Amino acid sequence: MSICQKVARAWHGSRDRGGAEVPVGVIASLAVLEQPEDGPDVSTRLLRFSPEELVTHYRSLWALLWLIRPELADWAWPVRSWLEQSELSRERMDAVHAVTQAALQAGLLDVTGSVDPYRRSQVDVFSVLLTELRSVGASRAIGEFHTPPDAADLMVRLTLQDESRPGRWFYDPTAGTGGLFRVIAQHLRETGRDPGEFGWSLNDVDPIAAACCAVNAYIWGSARRCSSRAVTSSRSRTDTRRRWRSARPPSRVALRSSAPQSPWPCCRSCCRTSPAWRRVDRRHERSPRQERRVTAAFQLDLAAVTAPPAGLFETELDAANVLLAEWGHYLGANNRPFGAQAWRLDVAGQPVSVAISASTASSVVAGYGRGQVVELARLCTRPGDRWATRVMLRLWREVGGPAWPYWRAAAAVAYSDSARHLGNVYRLDGWKRVTDAAGSGGGGTWSTPRSADHPARGRKTLWLWEYAAAGQQSNGLKSAA
The missing domain is CATH 3.40.630.30 (Gcn5-related N-acetyltransferase (GNAT))
Known part of the structure; x- marks a missing residue:
């Protein structure tokens, strides 16, 4: 039984009747952790946590990720919003604990916790997880069909030009959880290029899939210049305000070293409605400080989460x-x-x-x-x-x-x-x-x-x-x- 199958079984066996964003959010919280080869066993430590301790640490983890990569934490809002509730029910905390136990015992961090971005980019865990959590009818209702990894690999090798140079942008209007994005990034690494030197604009109609894509961008170490959005075709003015309508790369206002304000957005609403947020700069480069913070060495480890x-x-x-x-x-x-x-x-x-x-x-x-x-x-x-x-x-x-x-x-x-x-x-x-x-x-x-x-x-x-x-x-x- 695969990791995702065990996670889905633990979730469906719980008494919580929430949506797929809860187990997906738990896996996202675990997947951004790094397991150093010569460091303490993160899985063993987390397996000892009580349900209350796990919820506390997941909240601390996202608060820390917000400081490191505020825009990625914002794009991941659909899978972490349930953690922002002031009080979680006993059923919800027990379900979170069960999903955590199932994922760690099945070896999730063996797949996503490597310090080498090439090794932790071998598998798109979220693609398989969404397939396991959703019924066939639910997937068909939103037109969700994940590209098989072998097919994605063949498409990339047939279409991607080897002369692609740093600075080029890749666009995928139906990115899902980022399957093609992962294969392209791996191909660039195999040919001696850094995916972080390229731009990525990834969109999907499913907010949870788009959030998973944002988390994957962080895990795979390819998110220095990346946009991951959930877009909608609805003409409702209220609905389109809630979702990201632009397929262009995001504003870099939160990352500008020259900004007079603090570089961290204080909340989701004010940074979206401020005039500065609407000034989109597609090619804006990060400051050296931000470049340093997205390297694999700065991936979240247990010591950082517990502090x-x-x-x-x-x-x-x-x-x-x-x-x-x-x-x-x-x-x-x-x-x-x-x-x-x-x-x-x-x-x-x-x-x-x-x-x-x-x-x-x-x-x-x-x-x-x-x-x-x-x-x-x-x-x-x-x-x-x-x-x-x-x-x-x-x-x-x-x-x-x-x-x-x-x-x-x-x-x-x-x-x-x-x-x-x-x-x-x-x-x-x-x-x-x-x-x-x-x-x-x-x-x-x-x-x-x-x-x-x-x-x-x-x-x-x-x-x-x-x-x-x-x-x-x-x-x-x-x-x-």
């Missing part, structure tokens, strides 16, 4: 100094000979920004004594992740500053180098500009003399954030409300 999608963590000062050096902060490591506290912002299990709290060098700053204030001595973000700077600043202001362990801080201060930037990151966050003539040449009680070309020498702007009275909530949450 929160994003979080602020206190870290060792030495570890933070290493990141400052690695990311090229112009002041380098924080080596002040007095109290300091370091914070790290992680996304998908990787540090993207660090902030260091420290006691001020001057005895009085902005009218506050040293024992009343905490300084943001370093704020540095990983190259390519500039969006995280404002996030980290707000988190430090609301969490890091008030957590200063040496005394209760009535205010926080920070300096910006006037020659490097205008300090808008502080101004837009609500900080008060005290003076733009701060800074010194060093040589005081707690600093060494600085040469004319020293990076810390020169004119600086002093920024101030005043917290509420001791014991009360900081002004930050009030101003953000």
Whole structure:
């Protein structure tokens, strides 16, 4: 009995009477996991999870995938929407558990979990799964007939030109779950070309099949320039608003490194209706950061799933100094000979920004004594992740500053180098500009003399954030409300 047959048997044997999107969504959640050859056995770990734990981890997984590939997570909405329900019935959680057990025990990750994209692209699991889950009549009703792999392979070898060059787009208006797409990608790899250097526009009338196609694009490592849409021929204005009408490649607004907003859409509705989303750029290239995140090495593994999608963590000062050096902060490591506290912002299990709290060098700053204030001595973000700077600043202001362990801080201060930037990151966050003539040449009680070309020498702007009275909530949450 095949993997898909066992999954279908487990689903139909459950008490849940939901649609095919539930078991398909479970398989999609498992299929994006990577099983390193020398790493822990992911299947063994997941088989120990209770139904409640599985649902929690599947939700965390999709939240993480949203951060990595927001457009693919959005296209997969039809098979993951049931996870967004605030409460799942006991029957639904038991069914999810049964399907997970059946898939893992049958060896799903042996097929989809390889670190090699060529090996994990050998089979289109979702094509077989939909065939097993749907009756013949249901498939005929929507005109769903999956192309046999052997026939797809023959068609590709007879029609695909070997001189196809990177940058070319492939279009399939009846893509299903991406059977032809898989064969073309494999053929390109066999001839020494990277499918990720080509464009893919894949459409289907079945939303679940189109969602599976999006997941397959991620699993098969061919989704750097890809569009997967569920389209409809209905003339109903309401219906066409709910579905993607364009067969062209999608907008890259969520991936533009030059966008002034955060690169992650905050919700499905606002990103579709915003003017920026409607500016379609078919050939827009990803930033180096995004290219790095779609490689096989960044496939979701169990460690990433069990960790929160994003979080602020206190870290060792030495570890933070290493990141400052690695990311090229112009002041380098924080080596002040007095109290300091370091914070790290992680996304998908990787540090993207660090902030260091420290006691001020001057005895009085902005009218506050040293024992009343905490300084943001370093704020540095990983190259390519500039969006995280404002996030980290707000988190430090609301969490890091008030957590200063040496005394209760009535205010926080920070300096910006006037020659490097205008300090808008502080101004837009609500900080008060005290003076733009701060800074010194060093040589005081707690600093060494600085040469004319020293990076810390020169004119600086002093920024101030005043917290509420001791014991009360900081002004930050009030101003953000």
